[in-house]
Amino acid sequence: AVPHSTHTHRSTCSYCGVGCGILVQQDARGKLHVKGDPDHPVNRGMLCSKGMNLHYVVSDQQDRMLYPQLRASRQHPLERVSWDTALTRAAAVFKSLIRQYGPDSVGFYVSGQCLTEEYYLVNKLTKGFLGTNNIDTNSRLCMSSAVAGYVKALGEDSVPISYEDIELADCFFIAGANPAWCHPILFRRIEQRKEQHPAMKMIVVDPRRTQTCQMADLHLQIRPGTDTIVYQAIGRALIENGDIDLHFIQHHTDGFETYRDEVMQTTLEEAAAHCDVPVEDIRLAARYIAESKGFITMWAMGLNQSAQGVNKNLALLNLNLITGHIGKPGSGPFSLTGQPNAMGGREVGGMSSLLAAHRNLLNPAHRDEVARFWGVEKISEKPGLTATQMFDALRDGRMKAVWIVCTNPLVSLPDARLADEALKNARFVVVQDISNRSDTAKYADLVLPAAGWLEKEGTMTNSERRITYLPKVVEAPGEALPDAEIFCRFARKMGYSGFDFPDQAAVYAEHCALTQGTNIDISGLSYDVLKTQGSVQWPVPSPGHGGTPRLFTDRQFYTPNQRAQILPSGAQNASEHVSPDFPLVLTTGRVRDQWHTMTRTGKVRKLGQHRPTPFLEIHPDDARQRDIQHGDTVVVRNLRGEVRVHAHISGDIKRGVVFLPMHWGKILNRDFGRANNLTNNVVDPVSKEPDFKFSAVEVERY
Numbered sequence: 001a002v003p004h005s006t007h008t009h010r011s012t013c014s015y016c017g018v019g020c021g022i023l024v025q026q027d028a029r030g031k032l033h034v035k036g037d038p039d040h041p042v043n044r045g046m047l048c049s050k051g052m053n054l055h056y057v058v059s060d061q062q063d064r065m066l067y068p069q070l071r072a073s074r075q076h077p078l079e080r081v082s083w084d085t086a087l088t089r090a091a092a093v094f095k096s097l098i099r100q101y102g103p104d105s106v107g108f109y110v111s112g113q114c115l116t117e118e119y120y121l122v123n124k125l126t127k128g129f130l131g132t133n134n135i136d137t138n139s140r141l142c143m144s145s146a147v148a149g150y151v152k153a154l155g156e157d158s159v160p161i162s163y164e165d166i167e168l169a170d171c172f173f174i175a176g177a178n179p180a181w182c183h184p185i186l187f188r189r190i191e192q193r194k195e196q197h198p199a200m201k202m203i204v205v206d207p208r209r210t211q212t213c214q215m216a217d218l219h220l221q222i223r224p225g226t227d228t229i230v231y232q233a234i235g236r237a238l239i240e241n242g243d244i245d246l247h248f249i250q251h252h253t254d255g256f257e258t259y260r261d262e263v264m265q266t267t268l269e270e271a272a273a274h275c276d277v278p279v280e281d282i283r284l285a286a287r288y289i290a291e292s293k294g295f296i297t298m299w300a301m302g303l304n305q306s307a308q309g310v311n312k313n314l315a316l317l318n319l320n321l322i323t324g325h326i327g328k329p330g331s332g333p334f335s336l337t338g339q340p341n342a343m344g345g346r347e348v349g350g351m352s353s354l355l356a357a358h359r360n361l362l363n364p365a366h367r368d369e370v371a372r373f374w375g376v377e378k379i380s381e382k383p384g385l386t387a388t389q390m391f392d393a394l395r396d397g398r399m400k401a402v403w404i405v406c407t408n409p410l411v412s413l414p415d416a417r418l419a420d421e422a423l424k425n426a427r428f429v430v431v432q433d434i435s436n437r438s439d440t441a442k443y444a445d446l447v448l449p450a451a452g453w454l455e456k457e458g459t460m461t462n463s464e465r466r467i468t469y470l471p472k473v474v475e476a477p478g479e480a481l482p483d484a485e486i487f488c489r490f491a492r493k494m495g496y497s498g499f500d501f502p503d504q505a506a507v508y509a510e511h512c513a514l515t516q517g518t519n520i521d522i523s524g525l526s527y528d529v530l531k532t533q534g535s536v537q538w539p540v541p542s543p544g545h546g547g548t549p550r551l552f553t554d555r556q557f558y559t560p561n562q563r564a565q566i567l568p569s570g571a572q573n574a575s576e577h578v579s580p581d582f583p584l585v586l587t588t589g590r591v592r593d594q595w596h597t598m599t600r601t602g603k604v605r606k607l608g609q610h611r612p613t614p615f616l617e618i619h620p621d622d623a624r625q626r627d628i629q630h631g632d633t634v635v636v637r638n639l640r641g642e643v644r645v646h647a648h649i650s651g652d653i654k655r656g657v658v659f660l661p662m663h664w665g666k667i668l669n670r671d672f673g674r675a676n677n678l679t680n681n682v683v684d685p686v687s688k689e690p691d692f693k694f695s696a697v698e699v700e701r702y
């Protein structure tokens with residue numbers, strides 16, 4: 001329990017995009033205590049296992065980076081230096097590379113865990129002052145397909161609904177997501193809805209029978225890569241049964257006729273055979289949707305992390321659009337954000353393809369507007385490199401230096417050997433992080449210690465567009481500094497003006513001012529408002545506005561003609577093909593109690609108890625064919641690499657499919673269970689999000 005003796009701080013969990021409110025106290029002995037905030041609109045006092053153990057992560061400082069370290073060359077060890085020496089050196093290297101090779105020879109790779117102010121500053125620094133759009137984020141590995149889907153269909157990267165719609169819905173369509181494990185508090189709200197409204201229906205689409213499926217009324221256990229076909233088949237069934245909203249389609253959308261022609265090309269029987277699900281189940285899914293008054297589609301990485309991620313998003317969004325289930329209570333599409341501030345990062349334009357406040361980098365008027373605001377001559381018209389492109393460019397020498405902030409690409413990028421080669425080949429690698437458990441740090445020429453959660457102030461935006469202020473509660477250890485302070489000091493070393501902020505409130509005010517007049521206008525927000533009134537959902541266009549829980553209630557979309565676009569989504573699987581040599585499909589994902597590359601959750605013994613080691617989930621028939629017993633060490637391999645791991649035989653996974661968790665990395669485990677040895681660097685052509693969910697592999701006993 002949180003003691004009553006000291007001041008209580010209200011903060012937000014720093015893990016997933018659900019954005020649960022947390023109460024934090026430090027007792028007289030300096031010990032931290034956390035518990036769920038009972039007054040927070042997201043979690044109403046609940047926390048999952050990761051959130052409940054956050055104080056251990058802050059308190060255990062064994063692995064913390066404490067002071068800047070620099071090496072003279074790759075042959076020399078890292079040595080402790082002062083902040084001044086560290087940033088003088090960084091500025092000298094960046095200036096020299098830009099002079100010699102141009103601004104596109106450098107870049108920043110940041111994180112959906114950065115605070116909005118940090119994101120704003122590094123984006124301003126890169127695009128406004130360094131003169132390159134080479135800034136991308138690990139959100140590219142997470143939400144970029146959903147972003148592109150929203151922009152194409154609705155005109156803007158805009159999640160239309162609120163968590164409160166969960167309590168108003170009576171049909172949930174959960175695709176490529178396991179919220180019971182990965183968004184647990186949000187899932188708890190769905191469970192509560194079911195308890196209160198037993199007639200509610202849940203349809204889950206997933207090649208694995210996950211924890212989420214235990215509550216499902218219908219599980220469509222599709223063949224990997226066939227998502228689009230099953231959504232189109234459901235669309236066809238809805239059209240054939242007359243269960244579509246013709247008034248909405250006629251008055252508020254474009255493209256229905258083309259969509260209808262596309263879905264009519266495949267019979268339900270053909271689709272069922274292709275997806276390997278019973279045709280009756282496709283009809284039943286359509287019936288559940290047709291009978292609902294409130295219909296929510298939810299999805300996560302199963303759709304986004306795909307070579308056809310944008311098309312999968314469009315195919316799912318189309319189910320909301322043809323039934324008119326958008327912009328009204330209890331209805332709408334709802335992408336589940338993986339990281340706590342992926343959305344805040346997009347708001348400030350913190351990706352290579354974006355500009356501040358969702359402006360378009362390719363639009364000259366938008367570039368001029370932002371350049372004028374920042375007081376710079378221009379913003380480069382050349383699109384920046386995305387996450388995997390940046391590492392390709394480091395590998396082939398087009399990029400010389402990369403500054404990596406709060407992310408561990410050596411473990412998280414697809415085809416790990418490519419990330420290895422890229423960082424080996426780079427001339428200068430800066431790693432700005434809190435933990436020396438980051439595998440990427442071994443390639444650093446310069447290590448910069450950053451402050452972590454509770455050690456700095458700022459804001460974040462969760463999956464439902466809710467912006468929350470996070471206060472500084474404790475001092476950072478050693479010489480660690482907030483990321484925002486590091487960016488400002490570096491900018492000043494480079495000789496740039498515009499980075500002398502008295503505090504983070506001033507950074508936030510500048511960001512808010514830049515949103516004025518846009519669809520994500522938060523010019524009515526400030527630190528004072530957030531501190532006194534609590535969290536709020538954008539847009540907030542004027543002081544005292546109170547926020548916007550639901551978008552498109554007037555059925556006016558953000559497209560040029562204000563009509564939603566029902567777009568064809570194709571059905572071609574662009575992933576690599578299975579073959580006699582590599583006949584199984586590998587898919588990767590999370591386990592319940594771990595987070596990303598485990599630099600934080602890996603420190604908490606309690607969180608390791610649920611799944612202490614990496615494992616390969618394999619169907620009993622596939623195991624039997626290969627003479628594999630439960631618990632055997634097996635080798636999973638393909639042409640990109642191999643992984644040793646223990647076999648976990650389970651009827652929960654579809655025959656022909658195997659699953660590896662994505663958390664375990666190289667240094668800690670000597671390649672044991674390192675899933676990204678096997679994943680493919682191929683990306684979606686529009687979103688550039690990698691195809692983590694479909695790699696052809698073979699498995700054998702070790």
Ligand code: SF4
Nearest residue numbers: 013015016020048051
């Ligand atoms: Fe944190 Fe997400 Fe768990 Fe909430 S559901 S406590 S935000 S990890």
